[in-house]
Amino acid sequence: MKTPTLALAIAVATLGLTAEAGEPMNDLEIAHTAYTAGGLDIRYAHLALGISENDAVRAFAQTMIRDHTAVNDAAGALIAELNVTPQDNDLSRALVEGAAAKRAELMALSGAAFDCAYATNELGYHQIVNKTVAEEFIPAVTVAPLKTLLQDALVTFRAHETHAEHMVAGLECAS
Amino acid sequence: MRQLTRLSRRRFGQGLSASVALTDLPRPAAAHDGPHTFEVRVSGFAFVPQRVEIAVGDTVVWINEDIAPHTATARDRSWETDALDAEASARVVFETPGEFEYFCVFHPHMTGTVFVRPKRAG
Numbered sequence A: 001m002k003t004p005t006l007a008l009a010i011a012v013a014t015l016g017l018t019a020e021a022g023e024p025m026n027d028l029e030i031a032h033t034a035y036t037a038g039g040l041d042i043r044y045a046h047l048a049l050g051i052s053e054n055d056a057v058r059a060f061a062q063t064m065i066r067d068h069t070a071v072n073d074a075a076g077a078l079i080a081e082l083n084v085t086p087q088d089n090d091l092s093r094a095l096v097e098g099a100a101a102k103r104a105e106l107m108a109l110s111g112a113a114f115d116c117a118y119a120t121n122e123l124g125y126h127q128i129v130n131k132t133v134a135e136e137f138i139p140a141v142t143v144a145p146l147k148t149l150l151q152d153a154l155v156t157f158r159a160h161e162t163h164a165e166h167m168v169a170g171l172e173c174a175s
Numbered sequence B: 001m002r003q004l005t006r007l008s009r010r011r012f013g014q015g016l017s018a019s020v021a022l023t024d025l026p027r028p029a030a031a032h033d034g035p036h037t038f039e040v041r042v043s044g045f046a047f048v049p050q051r052v053e054i055a056v057g058d059t060v061v062w063i064n065e066d067i068a069p070h071t072a073t074a075r076d077r078s079w080e081t082d083a084l085d086a087e088a089s090a091r092v093v094f095e096t097p098g099e100f101e102y103f104c105v106f107h108p109h110m111t112g113t114v115f116v117r118p119k120r121a122g
Helices: A004-015 A027-051 A055-082 A090-107 A111-140 A142-169 B009-023
Strands: A018-020 B006-007 B037-042 B051-055 B059-064 B089-093 B098-103 B111-117
Touching: A027 A055, A027 A090, A027 A111, A027 A142, A027 B006, A055 A111, A055 A142, A090 A111, A111 A142, B037 B051
Parallel strands: B037 B059, B051 B111
Antiparallel strands: B006 B089, B059 B089, B098 B111
């Protein structure tokens, strides 16, 4: 059975930049998907703070809330400045659907099992999102300020990926 | 260590203007003996430069160029900036000599060092 993280990877790979009936994703759809991905990670983090008692996991979750909120606030400010409305799309919906399934899976866990599942998911999530942002979103975006924002955000997300790698290693989760 | 202040980029720019104005004044060949201000940019999840060497009484200003918030926090917790949002700055005046290792409490892999020399005699 595929895990939600794997499902997310498949969704990204399958949908790629074709959000609606084979049409390439436009800037507003890319903005929507990037914003959605950040918001979903914030929700994962709140779940972790509600369940985990591990200091490293809780610190990571607090960092995710702080950093993704900052990135999404910057995105919100840019959206307001450009006076545009991000567009929902198939990829955003796939992300939301996959995250809902993953949250349900995580909520059934506790203790070390939760910590490992959360940490592993965070690593996989950031790997997929970062690859998508770097290789698909940034090259495809046409509006310069949005491209700059995505490039700046990617620096943050890559730091998260590295942080997640350390968290997974520190938890010594069985593979 | 003198208590920290946090300032907006605009206020920091005003401070820079004052410093720049001073450089236009006639001055002795040797560097002046008064306190100096050193900038550390927080960029790409790193402190740049990673190490600064200053004298007692000098000031270090951290300027966050990332989107994510950061801090500069002494490893021994003897001083700490507030959380610096994007484009925010904070300064610390170093009044005792020593080598101060610091890090970002939000992203502990980010580290830096402030080396504070004693004041020259005379």
